Amino acid sequence: MDLIVQQSINAISLGGVYAMLALGLAIVFSIVGLINFAHGDIMTFGGYGIFLALVFGFSPVAALAIGIGAAVIMALTLERTAFRAMRGADVVTLLITSFAVSEILKVLFQNGISARPVPISFPAGWSGTYEVAGATIGVVPTVSIIVAFASLTGLTLVLRRTATGMAMRAAAEDIEMLKLLGVRANRVVAIAFAISGLLAGVAAVIWTAQRGSVDPMMGFFPVLKAFIATVLGGLGSLGGAVLGGFVIGILEVLTQAFLPDGLSPYRDAIVLALVIAALLWRPDGLLPAKNANRS
Amino acid sequence: MSDVALLAHPARLRAANAARTLICLILLGVVVAVLAVVFGRSGERIAVQMCINVAAVVALCVYCGNTGIVSFGHGAFMAIGAYLSGILTMPAGIQRTALPELPGFMAGYELSLWGALPIVAIAGLVFAAVSGSAIARLMGASAAIASLGLLIITHGVAVGAREITRGSQTFFGVPRVVDLSLAFGAAVVFILLARLYRESAAGLFARAARDDADAAAALGINPQRTRFVSWCLSGMMCAVAGALYGHMLGAFSPASFYLSLVFAHVAMMIVGGMASVGGAVTGVIGVTLLQDSVRQFEGGVDLLGIAIPEVFGLTTVSLGLAILLVIWLRPTGLVGSFELGPGAGTRLFDRITTQASPAPAPARVAEAVLSAEGLSKSFAGVKAVTDMSFEAPTGRVTGLIGPNGAGKSTLVNLITRQYHADAGKTRLSQTDLSTLSRESIAKAGISRSFQNLRLFQGLTVYENVLVAALAAGHKRHHAAAVALRELQAFDLAELAATPAHSLPYGARKRLEVARALAQEPVILLLDEPAAGMNPAETDDLADRLTRIRHERGIGILLIDHDLRFVNRLSSWTVVMNRGTLIAQGTPEDVRADPAVIEAYIGRGRTAAAVTHSQEETTLKQGVRP
Numbered sequence: 001m002d003l004i005v006q007q008s009i010n011a012i013s014l015g016g017v018y019a020m021l022a023l024g025l026a027i028v029f030s031i032v033g034l035i036n037f038a039h040g041d042i043m044t045f046g047g048y049g050i051f052l053a054l055v056f057g058f059s060p061v062a063a064l065a066i067g068i069g070a071a072v073i074m075a076l077t078l079e080r081t082a083f084r085a086m087r088g089a090d091v092v093t094l095l096i097t098s099f100a101v102s103e104i105l106k107v108l109f110q111n112g113i114s115a116r117p118v119p120i121s122f123p124a125g126w127s128g129t130y131e132v133a134g135a136t137i138g139v140v141p142t143v144s145i146i147v148a149f150a151s152l153t154g155l156t157l158v159l160r161r162t163a164t165g166m167a168m169r170a171a172a173e174d175i176e177m178l179k180l181l182g183v184r185a186n187r188v189v190a191i192a193f194a195i196s197g198l199l200a201g202v203a204a205v206i207w208t209a210q211r212g213s214v215d216p217m218m219g220f221f222p223v224l225k226a227f228i229a230t231v232l233g234g235l236g237s238l239g240g241a242v243l244g245g246f247v248i249g250i251l252e253v254l255t256q257a258f259l260p261d262g263l264s265p266y267r268d269a270i271v272l273a274l275v276i277a278a279l280l281w282r283p284d285g286l287l288p289a290k291n292a293n294r295s
Numbered sequence: 296m297s298d299v300a301l302l303a304h305p306a307r308l309r310a311a312n313a314a315r316t317l318i319c320l321i322l323l324g325v326v327v328a329v330l331a332v333v334f335g336r337s338g339e340r341i342a343v344q345m346c347i348n349v350a351a352v353v354a355l356c357v358y359c360g361n362t363g364i365v366s367f368g369h370g371a372f373m374a375i376g377a378y379l380s381g382i383l384t385m386p387a388g389i390q391r392t393a394l395p396e397l398p399g400f401m402a403g404y405e406l407s408l409w410g411a412l413p414i415v416a417i418a419g420l421v422f423a424a425v426s427g428s429a430i431a432r433l434m435g436a437s438a439a440i441a442s443l444g445l446l447i448i449t450h451g452v453a454v455g456a457r458e459i460t461r462g463s464q465t466f467f468g469v470p471r472v473v474d475l476s477l478a479f480g481a482a483v484v485f486i487l488l489a490r491l492y493r494e495s496a497a498g499l500f501a502r503a504a505r506d507d508a509d510a511a512a513a514l515g516i517n518p519q520r521t522r523f524v525s526w527c528l529s530g531m532m533c534a535v536a537g538a539l540y541g542h543m544l545g546a547f548s549p550a551s552f553y554l555s556l557v558f559a560h561v562a563m564m565i566v567g568g569m570a571s572v573g574g575a576v577t578g579v580i581g582v583t584l585l586q587d588s589v590r591q592f593e594g595g596v597d598l599l600g601i602a603i604p605e606v607f608g609l610t611t612v613s614l615g616l617a618i619l620l621v622i623w624l625r626p627t628g629l630v631g632s633f634e635l636g637p638g639a640g641t642r643l644f645d646r647i648t649t650q651a652s653p654a655p656a657p658a659r660v661a662e663a664v665l666s667a668e669g670l671s672k673s674f675a676g677v678k679a680v681t682d683m684s685f686e687a688p689t690g691r692v693t694g695l696i697g698p699n700g701a702g703k704s705t706l707v708n709l710i711t712r713q714y715h716a717d718a719g720k721t722r723l724s725q726t727d728l729s730t731l732s733r734e735s736i737a738k739a740g741i742s743r744s745f746q747n748l749r750l751f752q753g754l755t756v757y758e759n760v761l762v763a764a765l766a767a768g769h770k771r772h773h774a775a776a777v778a779l780r781e782l783q784a785f786d787l788a789e790l791a792a793t794p795a796h797s798l799p800y801g802a803r804k805r806l807e808v809a810r811a812l813a814q815e816p817v818i819l820l821l822d823e824p825a826a827g828m829n830p831a832e833t834d835d836l837a838d839r840l841t842r843i844r845h846e847r848g849i850g851i852l853l854i855d856h857d858l859r860f861v862n863r864l865s866s867w868t869v870v871m872n873r874g875t876l877i878a879q880g881t882p883e884d885v886r887a888d889p890a891v892i893e894a895y896i897g898r899g900r901t902a903a904a905v906t907h908s909q910e911e912t913t914l915k916q917g918v919r920p
Binding site (some may be wrong): 030035082085088089091092095096097099100101103104106107110111117224227228230231232235265266267268269273275276277279280283285 | 363364365389428429431432433435436437439440441443444445447448449451452454455458558561562565569607608611614615616618619622623626666
């Protein structure tokens with residue numbers, strides 16, 4: 001029983017991270033058509049932000065805020081320097097641009113900081129556990145679930161209730177029309193990038209708190225999973241991205257917990273193969289994005 | 296252009312294609328020769344690597360170039376090829392030390408490279424067929440990410456399957472048998488294969504579906520199948536290229552085929568231009584030269600007295616910057632969207648006068664009737680078409696008119712199975728069309744043009760029409776003749792070698808109709824063929840359509856806003872409003888129908904017009920006595 005509770009907590013916490021990353025990817029994709037390969041590097045930069053803040057003697061809580069801020073600034077910088085010039089290019093061109101940017105950033109991290117993992121030490125109490133009804137539950141996974149759900153709910157409220165959020169949803173449908181209505185497209189796009197950076201920053205905080213170190217590839221692998229999540233959910237669909245993130249996180253934890261030892265090296269392969277099989281059944285994803293296509 | 300020049304076009308195109316292939320080969324040959332002669336041993340090593348990369352990138356390009364989808368998955372095929380060929384060719388003694396737990400059925404073959412390659416090719420093809428059955432269903436970015444998933448899966452399996460691959464440790468003992476002549480030979484064969492596929496019917500279909508999947512489907516091309524075929528050929532070639540790469544390295548690990556290799560290959564392809572084989576070759580050459588120059592500086596050097604420190608990953612950065620620069624300055628790559636070298640319209644080929652035999656005048660089609668019975672379709676509660684029934688027989692131009700939003704285009708899309716009807720049937724004589732797939736409608740005898748132009752932008756005018764004739768099932772030489780005939784009929788002969796994207800508007804509209812007619816349909820559906828044309832162009836089109844109907848006896852369902860144009864051509868007019876049939880009959884009858892006047896001009900005006908004419912009558916009556 002307690003194993004099931006623990007694994008559920010782990011699954012939802014990992015799914016929450018993937019969901020935040022996938023949602024960040026989906027927001028940017030739905031507005032400018034960019035599949036951002038550099039999203040993982042934004043997350044990594046957030047991790048380095050935390051590391052450097054701690055090195056310079058900031059308190060752990062301040063370091064977390066600095067890490068999130070670093071990710072937002074990185075997202076905005078990339079938008080301004082690399083992607084704004086390419087706005088309106090086709091999906092493949094944008095994808096390759098971000099691919100190149102991502103490779104360059106990784107080399108910068110390797111040379112600027114270190115090619116090896118650098119440790120991040122948070123107060124010991126943060127990595128503790130507590131017991132509920134006989135089940136031992138980690139503090140970090142619990143907090144990460146709360147943070148993930150708070151972020152997702154907050155974002156939903158912003159998108160549904162505020163004028164900016166409405167402008168962003170409108171931009172996702174038709175950015176050209178939005179420009180004609182006099183809304184400043186650059187601002188909407190910048191906010192989309194800022195939100196995706198914010199989500200990547202929060203993911204970086206959770207990830208480093210669980211792993212205790214940062215390396216140049218830190219963000220890359222979870223973002224790969226998030227990519228798959230966006231396709232599984234339906235590319236361009238925000239709800240689909242969140243759903244896809246949770247599905248992949250849960251699948252991953254399930255396979256980890258219940259796969260026989262002989263198969264455990266193939267865990268990622270099995271999860272991805274399941275996702276690709278799901279795409280056979282629903283090529284447009286679980287919650288497909290609506291798009292009108294007139295002939 | 297005279298008929299002579301037009302009929303010589305296929306021969307000139309063949310010559311141009313041969314010239315373009317030759318240019319790729321010469322380009323590669325010259326660079327290889329310069330490297331080997333000028334730089335000696337180290338140059339030769341670079342040349343071998345470059346040739347293997349050409350093979351790999353050209354193989355990648357067979358999928359990406361012909362489908363327009365970037366694949367990150369071909370590293371998986373290379374890994375499979377390299378490991379499989381390594382195991383098959385490894386000396387038994389080394390194999391016992393390196394892979395003690397290798398399953399018995401895989402051990403101890405000691406094949407030569409030539410014995411192993413066919414097995415590698417088959418394995419690549421099988422793996423491509425399996426993975427392609429999922430990936431070919433996806434389009435654009437989704438397919439790109441799924442292919443990345445495939446790469447991760449394969450990498451994971453290669454790391455996990457220790458007995459076969461030594462896990463993440465180095466896999467060694469692979470005979471290093473790839474020398475410069477073998478590598479260059481492989482590159483040449485791959486370039487020839489890729490060029491042949493690109494210009495073959497299957498390659499043309501793939502490129503048509505790449506440019507416009509809906510238009511390709513309307514011609515009877517199955518876009519998913521073209522992606523599948525390209526993926527399979529590409530996967531098979533990549534597996535062989537991977538085997539050669541393995542035999543060049545001699546020792547490798549799963550990481551050798553992972554993201555850095557894939558990144559390098561994709562970068563080469565994008566820098567050169569993804570749409571052409573010449574682009575792939577140019578990209579590999581350019582990037583190889585760039586990387587090998589940059590590598591000199593990677594270990595740190597003294598430049599003009601300034602010590603530049605050692606920088607890891609300088610080659611990666613230079614590659615990234617090269618991609619960014621190319622994308623900013625030339626989004627379609629160095630070579631662009633057409634093959635490197637002269638097109639068929641170049642003066643160089645003017646002397647070629649070998650003529651294609653002209654197509655016979657099209658036979659008159661057998662009588663048939665396209666009929667719709669009670670068609671209905673709603674979109675999320677909006678009833679676009681409700682209970683529409685009408686007939687369009689051969690030998691008649693049937694006009695379909697109605698105000699904007701009446702449901703005319705939806706109706707065409709229902710007939711062509713682009714949309715599936717909620718209720719009702721469509722038939723062509725006895726054939727029930729409503730159970731067919733949208734790709735089978737063309738085969739049943741119905742071709743269409745599109746309201747918004749849907750040409751294949753990456754093909755020439757001639758190829759646009761040729762692809763339609765090929766899709767209709769004609770053999771190559773007959774298809775060529777049919778294409779030439781339709782180009783002639785629509786005054787496009789002069790433009791045969793022009794890329795479709797650089798045509799003037801009127802010619803684009805004519806090309807759409809010519810493309811549809813090249814399928815020799817029984818019924819032709821024209822969705823606003825005259826929209827945006829000036830009156831002279833409209834009259835010209837009307838003349839041509841009248842002649843076609845007269846000569847071939849086909850039925851035309853003509854949709855347009857230009858009532859003068861529709862009335863001039865059609866002898867039967869069907870009027871729709873708000874998704875329903877409101878009138879049909881001869882153009883004169885329909886024009887006088889109050890319901891039609893109301894739909895077009897509105898109720899108030901009709902009432903006014905009717906009162907006005909009554910007053911007139913009364914007045915006249917008053918005067919008469």
